[in-house]
Amino acid sequence: xxxxxxxxxxxxxxxxxxxxxxxxxxxxxxxxxxxxxxxxxxxxxxxxxxxxxxxxxxxxxxxxxxxxxxxxxxxxxxxxxxxxxxxxxxxxxxxxxxxxxxxxxxxxxxxxxxxxxxxxxxxxxx
Amino acid sequence: xxxxxxxxxxxxxxxxxxxxxxxxxxxxxxxxxxxxxxxxxxxxxxxxxxxxxxxxxxxxxxxxxxxxxxxxxxxxxxxxxxxxxxxxxxxxxxxxxxxxxxxxxxxxxxxxxxxxxxxxxxxxxx
DNA sequence: CGGAATCCAGCGCGATACTG
DNA sequence: CAGTATCGCGCTGGATTCCG
Numbered sequence: 001x002x003x004x005x006x007x008x009x010x011x012x013x014x015x016x017x018x019x020x021x022x023x024x025x026x027x028x029x030x031x032x033x034x035x036x037x038x039x040x041x042x043x044x045x046x047x048x049x050x051x052x053x054x055x056x057x058x059x060x061x062x063x064x065x066x067x068x069x070x071x072x073x074x075x076x077x078x079x080x081x082x083x084x085x086x087x088x089x090x091x092x093x094x095x096x097x098x099x100x101x102x103x104x105x106x107x108x109x110x111x112x113x114x115x116x117x118x119x120x121x122x123x124x125x126x
Numbered sequence: 127x128x129x130x131x132x133x134x135x136x137x138x139x140x141x142x143x144x145x146x147x148x149x150x151x152x153x154x155x156x157x158x159x160x161x162x163x164x165x166x167x168x169x170x171x172x173x174x175x176x177x178x179x180x181x182x183x184x185x186x187x188x189x190x191x192x193x194x195x196x197x198x199x200x201x202x203x204x205x206x207x208x209x210x211x212x213x214x215x216x217x218x219x220x221x222x223x224x225x226x227x228x229x230x231x232x233x234x235x236x237x238x239x240x241x242x243x244x245x246x247x248x249x250x251x252x
Numbered sequence: 253c254g255g256a257a258t259c260c261a262g263c264g265c266g267a268t269a270c271t272g
Numbered sequence: 273c274a275g276t277a278t279c280g281c282g283c284t285g286g287a288t289t290c291c292g
Contacts (some may be wrong), residue, residue, distance in 0.1 A: 023155065036150065071240060083176045099225075099229045102225045113218060
């Protein structure tokens with residue numbers, strides 16, 4: 001997308017410090033799972049809860065709230081009975097989702113390889 | 127990427143379940159930070175500990191061990207006094223690192239935007 | 253249905269001290 | 273320098289209950 005400009009923060013420590021702060025906002029496992037799952041069409045609360053399998057209602061709520069607060073998703077309440085709440089990715093959220101999908105794709109491709117490594121290791125340290 | 131044909135793991139639930147299992151291996155924040163930081167030249171333990179700023183020595187050790195076990199990094203011990211241990215990314219680790227760098231880049235680019243959203247939100251809910 | 257509130261267990265992780 | 277071992281707490285997150 002946008003090419004990242006000229007002068008990145010210089011030293012390794014500075015770089016990392018920045019990286020840490022920035023990633024902190026999105027790096028927890030629930031957030032990643034939810035972002036990936038919301039993308040790209042509107043999803044309802046229940047849908048998400050079923051999709052992100054083991055997530056509890058409490059954690060899903062908290063995660064969605066944070067994502068909304070950060071401008072990554074939009075929460076829409078339809079005044080109806082029963083209530084209907086839908087979540088959509090904002091443009092920002094969508095672009096993040098793209099990057100995360102790359103990581104997911106990587107994980108899918110390398111899953112078996114990793115599994116083999118892991119097995120081999122376990123056999124040596126039983 | 128690949129247009130997914132007729133019947134892969136079809137349902138959303140199944141898809142997500144797989145995603146979750148796969149991401150579980152790499153989705154915790156320390157792992158991400160360490161992978162990004164090891165890349166791409168050899169790093170020594172102390173170096174990493176200083177780079178990944180707030181990480182404790184214990185957690186760094188555990189994280190590196192898991193990464194090694196998964197075949198993402200290589201640990202090399204030089205028989206010397208004082209001991210010298212270096213960590214390098216394997217080809218797999220390097221390719222993962224690439225994907226993660228994308229996410230990092232995203233975070234850098236969108237940092238300010240997110241900050242603004244967050245502020246705006248906080249002003250409304252003080 | 254979508255959520256808030258409480259309560260509570262588990263383990264993630266930091267702090268500290270000891271080895272080779 | 274590069275670890276391993278132990279302990280203890282704090283927060284994450286699950287289960288349950290109640291509301292609009």
